[in-house]
Amino acid sequence: MEFTTEFLIFASIVIFFSALVQATIGFGFPMIATPILAMVTDMKTAVIYVAIPTLLLNISALIVEKNFFQIVKKFYLLAIFAMIGSAIGTQILIYSNSEIFKLLLAISILFYLFSQKLSFSMPWVEKKKILSTVIFGLSAGIIGGLTNVMALVLIIYSLESKHTKREIIQSSNLCFMFGKIIQIILFTYHGSFTQEILELSLYNLLIVLICIVIGLKLRNKIKEDNYNKVIKGFLFIMALALIYQTLI
Template sequence: MEFTFEFLVFASIVVFLSALVQATIGFGFPMIATPLLAMMTDMKTAVIYVAIPTLLLNISALISEGNFLQTIKRFYPLALMAMIGSAIGTQILLYSNSEIFKFLLAVSILFYLFSQKISFEMPWVRQKPNLSTFIFGLSAGIIGGLTNVMALVLIIYSLEARHTKKEIIQSTNLCFMFGKIIQVILFAVHGSFTQEILETSLYNLLIVAICIIIGFNLRKKIASESYFKMIKAFLLLMALALIYQTIL
């Protein structure tokens, strides 16, 4: 794959804005960057392009929240299921088109958001933690491997599990990290990482590092109530963006 100058400029802007969002609210980089980049290239290239910068953002988010070992101990079952699902989704991505999966995901998100208006809930998420961990972890991983939007499923899980702001950031980023590690390995084995991809990834890491510094300072100023409102607004915008991109 060979990137044009216009694509690299556009990608740099996308990476900066997406990384700033993730550094501020704890997630969002691959969810925003992937569909935007896919408008100028194919889905597989977009997913590969953001794989390495995503890992840096995940690790930095986990470290910034503290209690790294405790986070692993608590959420490793969810992260392991996400890793298995990511391996499955990545293999499918390497050999098929994932557009239909994006559309189905967007519909399910909209259903979830509007169902809250009619007091629809999923109490089984809290009543059967092992089952919900298996279902949401595996499905998040598969969808993440296919479309890079693992966070949407994990946010729904976290909201129903009544996780705090800190727990949402910790659990989602741990799952991202596990999922991205296996995805990077599979891409490398498949020969998907070209020299140009690796070089631009290193350049993007510098952009991401700047956004981390800015975003972490902004995150401290966001109240928990505002944070959860931002999450639901973010879900709605991403669902609409996914549907728009699929239709186009």
């Protein structure tokens, strides 16, 4: 794959904005970066382009928590099944790279945005913890492998499991980390990570590192409620644009 100068400039701005959001509130990078990039390229390229920066942000978010091994102990089973699901989703993406995945991404974002307003409950999640972990872990991984939006399934699982906000961020980042590791391995094995992609990823990592420093300073200064409203509104517009692009 070859990237034009215009695309690289545009992608750099997207990476900066998305990484700054994640560094500030603890999550959001792949959910914001992937749909924007998918609007100017195909789904597979968008996922590959943000894979390594996503992994760095997930690792940094877990390091900031300062209790990495406790997080792993608590959520390792969910993360393992998310990794298995991610492997399945990535394989499908590699062999069936289709515009329909953009529509799936848009639907996933819309479902995430409206899920907290829907009055449904799944009491079996708490009663059958192992089964729910397997189902939600695999589902999150498959959707994450295909669209990079693993968070929506994990958030539903966490809310039904009565997890705290901190636990939601911890489990999401751990699952994303496991999922990204296997995804990068598979992309490398199939030759999707070219030398150009690796060089661009190193450049993007510099942008991400700058955003991490800025974001950590902003974290306690920005009112989270207002920030979340802006991000959700932005995601809603992106989802509608993806639907229009796919169907028209």
